[in-house]
Each structure stands twice: as C-alpha cells, then as structure tokens.
Amino acid sequence: MAIDSFRFGIVGAGTIAGLHARAIRSAGHRVAAVCDVRREAAERLAGEYGAAVSTDYRTLLEDPAVDGVIITVPHALHAPLALDALAAGKHVLLEKPIATTRADAAALVEAAAAASVTFAVGHVLRFVPSHVAAHDLLRAGAIGDIRLVIERRASDYGEGSRPGWFFDTAIAGGGIVLNVGTHAIDRIQWFADARIRRVSGAVSARPGSAVETDAAALFELDGGVHASLTVTGTGLGFAEQITVVGDRGALTVDRTDGVQVFTDGRRTGHVPIEPDEMAHAFTAQIEDLVEAARSGREPRIGVDYAVGVLDAALAVYDASAAGAAIALPERVAA
Ligand SMILES: NC(=O)c1ccc[n+]([C@@H]2O[C@H](COP(=O)([O-])OP(=O)(O)OC[C@H]3O[C@@H](n4cnc5c(N)ncnc54)[C@H](O)[C@@H]3O)[C@@H](O)[C@H]2O)c1
Incomplete structure (x- = not known):
C-alpha cells in the first residue's frame, strides 16, 4: 500500500x-x-x-x-x-x-x-462546507430542539436531461426518488440527527417516462421529528432547499442564499456559499x-448507514404502491 x-x-x-x-x-x-x-x-x-x-x-x-x-x-x-x-x-x-x-x-x-x-x-x-456549517449551528442549538424538516428539490427529469440509463427501471432501480431523493433523505437525517422510522408517500411519472419524475413523502423520525420531501422533475427550475424548524427558530439552506438562521421573526445568522463548494x-x-x-x-x-438511506427511498415506492405508511427496520443512526 x-x-x-x-x-x-x-x-x-x-x-x-x-x-x-x-x-x-x-x-x-x-x-x-x-x-x-x-x-x-x-x-x-x-x-x-x-x-x-x-x-x-x-x-x-x-x-x-x-x-x-x-x-x-x-x-x-x-x-x-x-x-x-x-x-x-x-x-x-x-x-x-x-x-x-x-x-x-x-x-x-x-x-x-x-x-x-x-x-x-x-x-x-456531508462534506459540503455550507452544510457542515448548518449542521454545526443546529447541533449548537441555534434554533432549539428540531421539530420539523422540509426538503424541496426540483431537477429536470425529462428524457435527454441525463444519460438514457437513468430512465430504464432495470438499471436505474427507480427515478428521481432513488437518484435525487437519496441526497435529501441523507440530509434530513443528518440535520435532524435522527433516523427515519416510518414513511408515507406518493410517486408519479410524467407521460412517457418509465421511472417516476415526481414524488411527495412524509417521514417520521426518532424523537418525534417529522419531515416532508417533495421532489419534482417536471417544469420547475433547479432547486434544493431545506428548512429546519426548531422550537426557537428556523434554519434554511439553499444554493443561492446559503445558510440562514431566523429567530424572533428576523434573520439572526448567515453563512454564504463558498465558491467551488462542491469541488x-x-x-x-x-x-x-x-x-x-x-x-x-x-x-x-459507511455501508450500514447508506443502506438505511436506501431503505427509506424504497419505502417511498412501497408506501405509494400500498397507499399506506411503511415502517423501516432498525438501522444505524446518522
Ligand atoms: N454524488 C453526486 O452528487 C452525484 C452526482 C451525479 C451522479 N452521481 C451518481 O454517480 C453515478 C454515475 O452517474 P453519472 O451521472 O456519472 O452517469 P454516467 O452515465 O454519466 O456515467 C456512468 C459511466 O459508467 C459507464 N459504465 C457503465 N457500465 C459500466 C461497466 N460495467 N464498467 C465500466 N463502466 C461502465 C458508462 O459508460 C458511463 O460512462 C450514479 O450512481 C449517480 O447517481 C452522484
């Protein structure tokens, strides 16, 4: 070596x-x-x-x-x-x-x-500087105890928007939930410092698409935290926004405004996005x-945590098909 x-x-x-x-x-x-x-x-x-x-x-x-x-x-x-x-x-x-x-x-x-x-x-x-800063603020109690997490993502999922295999169920394994939603599921669990235990949701495919292009899911996490995820591949411009609501304020992260903390009805914290933060x-x-x-x-x-993320993503499909909430097996916490 x-x-x-x-x-x-x-x-x-x-x-x-x-x-x-x-x-x-x-x-x-x-x-x-x-x-x-x-x-x-x-x-x-x-x-x-x-x-x-x-x-x-x-x-x-x-x-x-x-x-x-x-x-x-x-x-x-x-x-x-x-x-x-x-x-x-x-x-x-x-x-x-x-x-x-x-x-x-x-x-x-x-x-x-x-x-x-x-x-x-x-x-x-986990390695994006603005996200690490947001996570540090949350763990330091900037908004108190976390109650709710709201994730909204939009990314063009039309045919031609990415290599063809992404639209082949057998090779992609799913659509926007498995591809884009897994990032969101990870971020929800990381920011909430809690594991998803129960999933309900619905997925749909735009006309002609073999994989789902849009989804909405509700997650119940450890400690009574709830989270929502909406992810759409249809029509909207690129977006990936997270809002974390605590008992003393709220924190948001998006690629334009960076990290913002709101307490007492006004912005009380801001961390801008560094250039080249994805690199x-x-x-x-x-x-x-x-x-x-x-x-x-x-x-x-590691592998155990990543399997938990997959579990939650697959549960969105299962919950959608069953029209009922799905409980997840015990997994490693974030
Ligand atoms: N972490 C992120 O932010 C992020 C962003 C984009 C993609 N991804 C992930 O990265 C992976 C690749 O995505 P991509 O957008 O680069 O796809 P891509 O289609 O552009 O690249 C995949 C490559 O794998 C090659 N390939 C296929 N079968 C192979 C084989 N048996 N042996 C060797 N090469 C083979 C293809 O020819 C292609 O060049 C996916 O899992 C995707 O979800 C992650």
Missing part, C-alpha cells in the same frame, strides 16, 4: 467521474487507472491524469498499482462491482445510492463486515476515504 500518494482507480468515466478525478488530484493523490465500457470515455479521462485505461473493470481490480476504487457506474451495477472490488481487496468509494434492491444491499453489508478494507458511500453532502466537498470526501483506509477508522458514511 502506498504511504504518501494513494492510487485510485475510477470505474465509470461518465459525468461525475471528472469531479472525483479532480478531487483525487486536489487531495494530493493519484488517478492511476480508469475503466469504462466506452473506451473513448475512459481514454479521455485517463489522458488528463496519465492513468491506465481498461474497458473491463476486472482488469482495473487486478492492478496492484490501484489502492482504492471509485465506482461511478449506473445504479444496478453498484452492488455487483462493489462486491468484486471488496473481494479484490481494494478500498471502495461507491457512489450513491448504495444499491437498487434490499437483497443487493444485504449482500454488501455482509461483504463489508468480512472485508478488511474501507467501504465508503458517496453521500457527498471542496468531493476533495474532502476523498480525504475521508484515505484517512479511514490508513487508520482503520470508519469512513464518514
């Missing part, structure tokens, strides 16, 4: 892979290998970093010059590729959602328990993986 520079392999050289590659370099580590079934995509990314190219991820996993693997492939491939990476003895950063099915998630939990490497899941919001977050996520791999400590987001 390299002591100074950690050597990463990236499997899946698509949209998000470039951000991971830049983060690896910013953190002082190396992109050693890139794999994509589309050779030209692998070559394009690898060329920027002088990395080895492959089109079969097993070649990358067999490469002794790779210490850790970042898996950024379509959702249904997350679990099988992560299982193979763990079996090959590589440290793993797997993009969210951890899997598309409960069976795949269970297999990952079992494999992670048996593995001696680090397995982190890419719930990158910073991806770098911090890499640093967390490397530190965890080197020290043997848990990564910021």
Whole structure:
C-alpha cells in the first residue's frame, strides 16, 4: 500500500467521474487507472491524469498499482462491482445510492463486515462546507430542539436531461426518488440527527417516462421529528432547499442564499456559499476515504448507514404502491 500518494482507480468515466478525478488530484493523490465500457470515455479521462485505461473493470481490480476504487457506474451495477472490488481487496468509494434492491444491499453489508478494507458511500453532502456549517449551528442549538424538516428539490427529469440509463427501471432501480431523493433523505437525517422510522408517500411519472419524475413523502423520525420531501422533475427550475424548524427558530439552506438562521421573526445568522463548494466537498470526501483506509477508522458514511438511506427511498415506492405508511427496520443512526 502506498504511504504518501494513494492510487485510485475510477470505474465509470461518465459525468461525475471528472469531479472525483479532480478531487483525487486536489487531495494530493493519484488517478492511476480508469475503466469504462466506452473506451473513448475512459481514454479521455485517463489522458488528463496519465492513468491506465481498461474497458473491463476486472482488469482495473487486478492492478496492484490501484489502492482504492471509485465506482461511478449506473445504479444496478453498484452492488455487483462493489462486491468484486471488496473481494479484490481494494478500498471502495461507491457512489450513491448504495444499491437498487434490499437483497443487493444485504449482500454488501455482509461483504463489508468480512472485508478488511474501507467501504465508503458517496453521500457527498456531508462534506459540503455550507452544510457542515448548518449542521454545526443546529447541533449548537441555534434554533432549539428540531421539530420539523422540509426538503424541496426540483431537477429536470425529462428524457435527454441525463444519460438514457437513468430512465430504464432495470438499471436505474427507480427515478428521481432513488437518484435525487437519496441526497435529501441523507440530509434530513443528518440535520435532524435522527433516523427515519416510518414513511408515507406518493410517486408519479410524467407521460412517457418509465421511472417516476415526481414524488411527495412524509417521514417520521426518532424523537418525534417529522419531515416532508417533495421532489419534482417536471417544469420547475433547479432547486434544493431545506428548512429546519426548531422550537426557537428556523434554519434554511439553499444554493443561492446559503445558510440562514431566523429567530424572533428576523434573520439572526448567515453563512454564504463558498465558491467551488462542491469541488471542496468531493476533495474532502476523498480525504475521508484515505484517512479511514490508513487508520482503520470508519469512513464518514459507511455501508450500514447508506443502506438505511436506501431503505427509506424504497419505502417511498412501497408506501405509494400500498397507499399506506411503511415502517423501516432498525438501522444505524446518522
Ligand atoms: N454524488 C453526486 O452528487 C452525484 C452526482 C451525479 C451522479 N452521481 C451518481 O454517480 C453515478 C454515475 O452517474 P453519472 O451521472 O456519472 O452517469 P454516467 O452515465 O454519466 O456515467 C456512468 C459511466 O459508467 C459507464 N459504465 C457503465 N457500465 C459500466 C461497466 N460495467 N464498467 C465500466 N463502466 C461502465 C458508462 O459508460 C458511463 O460512462 C450514479 O450512481 C449517480 O447517481 C452522484
């Protein structure tokens, strides 16, 4: 194992892979290998970093010059590729959602328990500076005890808005809830410092879409906290806003106004958004993986917590189909 520079392999050289590659370099580590079934995509990314190219991820996993693997492939491939990476003895950063099915998630939990490497899941919001600031304010009691969390997201989910596999249920595992909603579910639990226990909700698909493009969900969390999530892919401009309501005020975060705290009917706190905060977050996520791999400590987001996020997302589908609330199994708290 390299002591100074950690050597990463990236499997899946698509949209998000470039951000991971830049983060690896910013953190002082190396992109050693890139794999994509589309050779030209692998070559394009690898060329920027002088990395080895492959089109079969097993070649990358067999490469002794790779210490850790970042898996950024379509959702249904997350679990099988992560299982193979763990079996090959590589440290793993797997993009969210951890899997598309409960069976795949269970297999990952079992494999992670048996593995001696680090397995982190890419719930990158944990590393976003404005979010960390908001979380610190909440834990310091800026708005008192949390009662309610309101998440609203909008992101174009029309055909052509993203690669085609996102609209194929078998490979995407779901639509906007599994893809975008998992970020929201993580943020709700993190900010509330509580786990979702019960889920009700409804999903719908815009005409012609095989996956859902819109959803509304209600969550009951530990300690009597309630949360709502609305996520729409139809028509509205991009939005990701969270409002946390406490017994002494409220806190909001969005990408325009940053973090705002309101008490006694006026704004009493403000943390602006730093430039490049997402790039910073991806770098911090890499640093967390490397530190965890080197020290043997848990990564910021481990497999058990990530499975809980998946549980909550899948429960939105189940609640919608059943027309009834769904109770979640016991899981690791945020
Ligand atoms: N954390 C975030 O903020 C964030 C943002 C965007 C995407 N993501 C996640 O990252 C993952 C990838 O999303 P994307 O938007 O980059 O998708 P993408 O389609 O742009 O990239 C996926 C790449 O994987 C490649 N691929 C498919 N099968 C493969 C295989 N068997 N072996 C090697 N490569 C293979 C594809 O050719 C493609 O280049 C998804 O899980 C997505 O949810 C996370």
